[in-house]
Amino acid sequence: MITPATTLFGVEHPIVQTGMGWVSGSKLTAATANGGGLGIIASATMTFDQMVTAIDEVQAATDKPFGVNMRTDALDIDKRVQHLITSGVKVASFAQAPGEKIVKTLKDAGVVVMPTIGAPRHAEKVAEWGVDAVIAQGAEGGGHTGVIPTSLLIPSVLDAVDIPVIAAGGFFDGRGLAAALTYGAAGIAMGTRFMLTSDSEVDDSVKAVYMQTALTGTVVTKAIDGAPQRVVRTEVIDKLESAGPLGLPRAVANAIKFRKLTGTSIPDLLREGLTMKKNQNLTWSQLAMAANAPMLTKATMVDGELDVGILPTGQGVGAIDSLPTSAEVIAQVMAEAEEALRKVQSWT
Template sequence: MIDQLLRTALTELTGVRHPVVQTGMGWVAGPRLVSGTANAGGLGILASATMTYDELERAIAEVKSRTDQPFGVNLRADAGDAASRCDLLIEYGVKVASFALAPKPELIARLKEHGIVVIPSIGAAKHATKVAAWGADAVMIQGGEGGGHTGNVPTTLLLPTVLDALDASGHGDVPVIAAGGFFDGRGLAAALAYGAAGVGMGTRFLLTRDSTVPDAVKQRYLAAGLNDTVVTSKVDGMPHRMLRTELVESVEETSAVKRWAPTARRTLAFKRMSGIGWRQLVADGRAMKHGSDRSWAQMVLAANTPMMLRAGLVEGDTGAGVLASGQVVGVIDDLPSCEELIDRVVTRAAGELRRLRGHLV
């Protein structure tokens, strides 16, 4: 385990040793991966969207039993019990609350009152300035190269656009974490050179020994090339980058009418597994739809997504599930531990930055 080589606004803000974030991937970012990242000096983010309230409490307690280092929890700001879940973070002294959607200003204020760092994920410059004005401590951006739900602007354009917008709005001191396309120390060095405070990596952490994704599925990822991912809206109505599997190809070619029956079955299965009642499911759907241009048909598809991801990432059934993935899958060929990964990423980044300083005149 290496000592701190890079001090940034992210390491100062969160208390982690290295400016590397393991993103909150549903069904993947569980206690073992999060604690492995934390013990290696990075910021591990526990994914809670696919957990019930009680499962989240147990997961937080397990992470606390595995590490004394800072870690975070990713929350759905539009969930009906978001406030109660935030109370869990406060009760257990979790260091970071990250959000897939912008939390309301009053929720940001409540978390900050208790010393919790608030980091929303945003996909556009205007969203960055909005949450900064609301009091967010940092933001994470993901370029189109990233896995899961993603936009179409590459990280190399989205990152400087967000940085410039924050500067222009008077919030240039808000750290920006860059995600989408990062897998090694050269990427971290490049992100820092752009002005980011660190990088977030999802697929790279999924492909570690600390990840609980089934080994056979990991091998499926390792066999993928740079052109073996696809962005489709057919799975849940939103652009979603995943591995190009037979299931995904068939979904792409199937009509909306033929997708309804299996979609309904998976939605009911998720309802049973999560313990969410119909009233809460509808309320969450309305919250998700608010401010969105998705139709109700697309919202039903979105509710179905967790089960398709679970089938692939937990049960290892690639014939019935989908495998979210960033484009970096095409350049990853090993399964290090979190400690090995973070050590080599940070060491390489520090070396690249030293090399570049040698060229200054």
């Protein structure tokens, strides 16, 4: 199947495995690339050196194109962007709008720029800056997410911009891909479906909890870091929602722990916190929550500590009950999509 997405990324199938912090390392990304989709390394939770190693590992495991997801407000973002360029990474993905300067630098070097957006006006803004494609993530999606459902976001973003739109938020099978293509999207991006594969780096005990979660088992909460985030509803979330912010001392301790992991010095940590507070107009208590969030995710995803951590996920988790390989997911989604499209054609 050839779509504007397969052509833009140089991959076989119009399926993107998104960058997911603590989840999509080199193993999942390489497995997706070898399965014919676009795999994306999540580097927001990696030090610069870890990102370099992850890129090296993917390049050792495949000669197929892949992407790297980054935080635009990372202090070393320029260094990361330069490394993507020199190492020949095909796609740069961003959770937030990357800014005109970063878009230009990457595009001048031939790197495909693809931010994730959750509203048509955000798509218009990044399209004006010259990005090559957008992932439009509807409210059903995992992690930080907007309020517009996928079924309304996709047509409005398609109407708003002229670049390839990759539909995301709640996709888990080939019927979803067929529907997205019929809307006019160039492909789909999936997070939760790829998180629940044998190639993802999440502990098996944590995968088991996800697999038991029903379609009604998730919630969007601002109690984690001040921005709406979809997670499995657990006791930890109920406590966070009823007790409010975890308190400044714990936030500072968690922020220091996380920054140590990502190689940030204390002066840089303070500078980053103050810049975040100013740019995102956060109150001190929101800043404290934001500082806590990465460690709350790491606690579950990496350390398997289900009693203290959080479980980011899309609503699609309720429709998933198997742990195939990434390549098997891609093959099955493609077969189902082709079947669904054939069926509709036979009716016309």
